[in-house]
Amino acid sequence: MTDRGGETDFDLLRFGNLRIALLHLDTGAIDLLGNMDVGKNINPQWAPDGRSLAFVSDRTGINNVFLYDMVDAQIYQLTNMFTGVQGITPLSPVLTWAPQADRMAFVYYEDGQYSVYSLENPRSLRRSPYRGPSAQPVVTLLQAEAPPLVSPAATTTALVGTGAASTLHATSAPASIYRSAAGFRPSALPQPAESSAAPPPVTVRALLDSVTLALPDTNEFTFRPYKVRFTADYIARPTVGYQRDNFGRGVFGGTAVALSDILGNHTVVLAGSINGRIAEAQFLGLYVNQSHRLNWASGFSQDPLYFYGGSDKTRRGDSLVSTTRIRRFVIRDLFAESSYPFSRFNRIELGVHAVNLAEATLSLLTFSDTAGHVNDQQLVQDGGPSATFVQPSIAHVHDNTLFGYVGPFAGSRSRLSVSPAFGTWQFTAGLVDYRRYLFFRPFTIAVRGLMFGRFGRDADRFPVFVGSTELIRGYTAGSIRNHECSVNGPSNSQTGCAALDQLVGSKIAVGNVELRFPLTRSLVLGFLPVGFPPIEGAVFYDIGMAWDDASTVKWSRTAGDDPVLVRTPLRSWGGSIRANVFGLLIMRFDYTKPMNRELKHSYWTISLGPTF
Known part of the structure; x- marks a missing residue:
């Protein structure tokens, strides 16, 4: 491969397309092969007889395998791929030709994977010499002036711009039209003999002349309501444990599961953990609906909080009692939240929380003798006050910031809320x-x-x-x-x-x-x-x-x-x-x-x- 050619200028650091060239080892001369002025031409492989070589070129817009004949100096297209013969990088080797087995192998990118295919006797795929695509004529069909596709009398109507060979034989029966590279023809007519040359690519502009022809009948479509089916997005690794000592026993563990539908409009989150008593378990149940512009969520949560409440020592008879107090708050929250965006950068948030806060004092009593040996432990729970309140909220949020690696670096953010x-x-x-x-x-x-x-x-x-x-x-x-x-x-x-x-x-x-x-x-x-x-x-x-x-x-x-x-x-x-x-x-x-x-x-x- 080389970038030699008229477009390459080393003084201006301008380089042309990649071409295939021959290096004569005896003289050191370099001969550029003909018909290499278009596209990227890479990965040449000699044929077993040395009279031709295969290479990969994107001259059609997609990487395909071509054959260069050393006798007639012509190029022949061997493949016509949808996604291309290509590797991970633009210049990755993707083609090889076994000289003794006469078998060619190439890499084909499909469904996000790189698959390897092989061809026996690849030179048998050679047809007419490759010719570059010519400019496609622009055809405009005016609905008011277009002749009917079906006529009671048998006629032959030529479509302007599709060539003289393209005719429509109208009959009294409903017509089905087939659009080929050469033009239009009724589907009932036999397909004409195909040329050995690869068909030129069809541009979007050339397809616009027939966008309204042969459209499917929408009355035959079957419409069914979308059914929400939840599948797991992720499951946190569950933990389960059991502990026992001389003064008691307990269990602990927890996990979290997130579910959603295939569109991501509905989400369910379930999470929980326990460490001793169910009354002090941590739990979250949440449902999120994002199917409309107004996003909303509702759920229930329970969270325990612990605070150190002091300690002291007292004497009861011959025993020394050490008391450690812990203030425990269990917050239970039944909530609903919603968010309505006015634009990509501004939204309003509404919510309401029904909160119950239960307070208790946990006293851990440790009984020991005069020598300091622990004889017993007791956990005494004293109920405290409980509070319940309802808290609605409203907030206006603005955010058009751009984030970097560690935080925002441009834009502005604001939040105004009352609850x-x-x-x-x-x-x-x-x-x-x-x-x-x-x-x-x-x-x-x-x-x-x-x-x-x-x-x-x-x-x-x-x-x-x-x-x-x-x-x-x-x-x-x-x-x-x-x-x-x-x-x-x-x-x-x-x-x-x-x-x-x-x-x-x-x-x-x-x-x-x-x-x-x-x-x-x-x-x-x-x-x-x-x-x-x-x-x-x-x-x-x-x-x-x-x-x-x-x-x-x-x-x-x-x-x-x-x-x-x-x-x-x-x-x-x-x-x-x-x-x-x-x-x-x-x-x-x-x-x-x-x-x-x-x-x-x-x-x-x-x-x-x-x-x-």
Whole structure:
């Protein structure tokens, strides 16, 4: 194969199509074979007698096998494929010719697979020399002026543009028309002798002259209603276990199943897990309907939550009783959600939740003797208050962002929502979240403003912590508790530490600004065929605060202000590195310097998940 020819110019770095050429080993001369000016001509294979060679060419628009005769210098088409004789790459070898067996094998791409076919004596498929396709005439049939296909008198009508040999012999019976490469003919007439040359391809423009001929009768179609049949999309690996010791026994396990129909309009999700007691089992049953523009879902969920409630030791006679208390909340939620898109970027969401929250205190009593040997254990459950409320919600969502490897880099996102609650607990939750991404290649300026709060009689029942790495970096609970909670907090403290109290409230406000830029575009290990996606860096500034109805909000705290009651904005700045780990997860490494802590040392945090 070579790109030699008149179209190749090495000075302009312009190269022609691939051709077949002969290299004379004795003189070093190169002779280009004729009729190679069209298409890509590759993979030449000599015939057993050396008087011809086979090759693959896409001169017809599809890769086919051709034969070049060295005697008459003509090309003959041997195959006429639908998808093509081709391999994985455009120049992959796909053809071979066994010299002794006179058998040819080639690769044919069909149904998404590469199949190998063989031909005995392939030269027997040779017909007339190949001629390139000629321009097809444009034929227009005007319905008002077209002669009838059926006439009471036997006539011969020639169709304009189909050639003189194409005639229609009309009869009094219904006519069936066959369209061939040569033109139209009644199906009752015998097929004319076919030419040995391969027929030229039919273009879409040439087919437009007969789009209304011989259409099927729609009255004969059978219409049946679509029936929804669910099949499994995936099944999470189930786990089943049993445990027993000297103080009791229990079972644990869980699985998840997702089902959908063939169109993906209906989805059912069932998931559950148990760890000891059925009353504390985790369960989710969900049905999603996406068959119309209004998408909706309904289901039921149960989730247990556990919180440490303290411990103590008492003496009962000769036994020492150690008591560990755990507060348990079981949240049962019957819900319905819907989403209606106004466009690709804007939608409205409606929903309603009927929630029951049951509280209990689990006390684990451990009895031991004076020597410290455990004699017995008991689990005592004390029922607590139960609350039930109904919470409708409405939200407007906008999102036209473009995502990169670790998060969005262009566009904007916003969400405005209101959700009041009625019942045992009464409150109203509101959210305003706006994010903007300004892309200046290769930099992105990301800005976020967020305000969330609960208002009403029971707003303080759901405190929110603002010190997570998703909101304000540099104020994580672990860092503050280890360095700034060495003494007991004031009597009105919620957490026992005044530094943590300023991060907890029924309302929060957060602002973030980031300058994002690529650190590496392509990282490839030299000794392993492994490439890592680009790594992103960022410089950020965070500001935010949390407060409740009893708090006093100030821009800065003065001497003598109670840190629990007086809330001021908390600020931090630093740098960040983000990486997408093979598409499995996104890791973020933040080096943050807090500006409103007693200990203002910078420190590292590691987080998982995309950026805001």
